[in-house]
Amino acid sequence: MNASPQSGPRTLVAGIGNIFLGDDGFGVETVRLFAERDLPGHIEVVDVGVRGVHLAYQLLDGYDTLVLVDATARGEAPGTLYVIEHDVGDGSPSPVAPALDGHRMTPDTVLALLGTLCAGTGGEPPRRVLVVGCEPASVDEGIGLSTPVSDAVPEAVRLIEELLTNGEPGESAPRATAGGIST
Numbered sequence: 365m366n367a368s369p370q371s372g373p374r375t376l377v378a379g380i381g382n383i384f385l386g387d388d389g390f391g392v393e394t395v396r397l398f399a400e401r402d403l404p405g406h407i408e409v410v411d412v413g414v415r416g417v418h419l420a421y422q423l424l425d426g427y428d429t430l431v432l433v434d435a436t437a438r439g440e441a442p443g444t445l446y447v448i449e450h451d452v453g454d455g456s457p458s459p460v461a462p463a464l465d466g467h468r469m470t471p472d473t474v475l476a477l478l479g480t481l482c483a484g485t486g487g488e489p490p491r492r493v494l495v496v497g498c499e500p501a502s503v504d505e506g507i508g509l510s511t512p513v514s515d516a517v518p519e520a521v522r523l524i525e526e527l528l529t530n531g532e533p534g535e536s537a538p539r540a541t542a543g544g545i546s547t
Contacts, residue, residue: 373428387500391433436497443512450493
């Protein structure tokens, strides 16, 4: 990734997913392609894969915006893209400590862990959390994305660029607001 010197609020774009479970690898593949762009220095791109605990700790470094990219089943046709804005709330830790299974952490679990870590360290969670999700066709064991999900990857990259440039997706992108996110 080419990057100019850091300027502006820090943004982290994180791909989540297991490449050994078919379309669950959507986030990983999308951030791989996104990282090939010429990005400003204040935008960092990371392939988190299944290492959600590492993501929570990385977020303690201080980011204004977090964009999570993940397979997101919401009942639409495979390959459908979503933009979900997570309600960050007051940053209070959840009343129940998240279960730490490093290989099965949903975005909700990562954000709950982050809240707990922030409370313990005095850190601040990102001001804005967005999920760019894609409806999977299959998350069965196997390497490689299905055709509709693979076809959605370049469009997801364009959608992320729109979000980071304009703050909002274009007219054609489905949107949902969620107090919680689970995929």
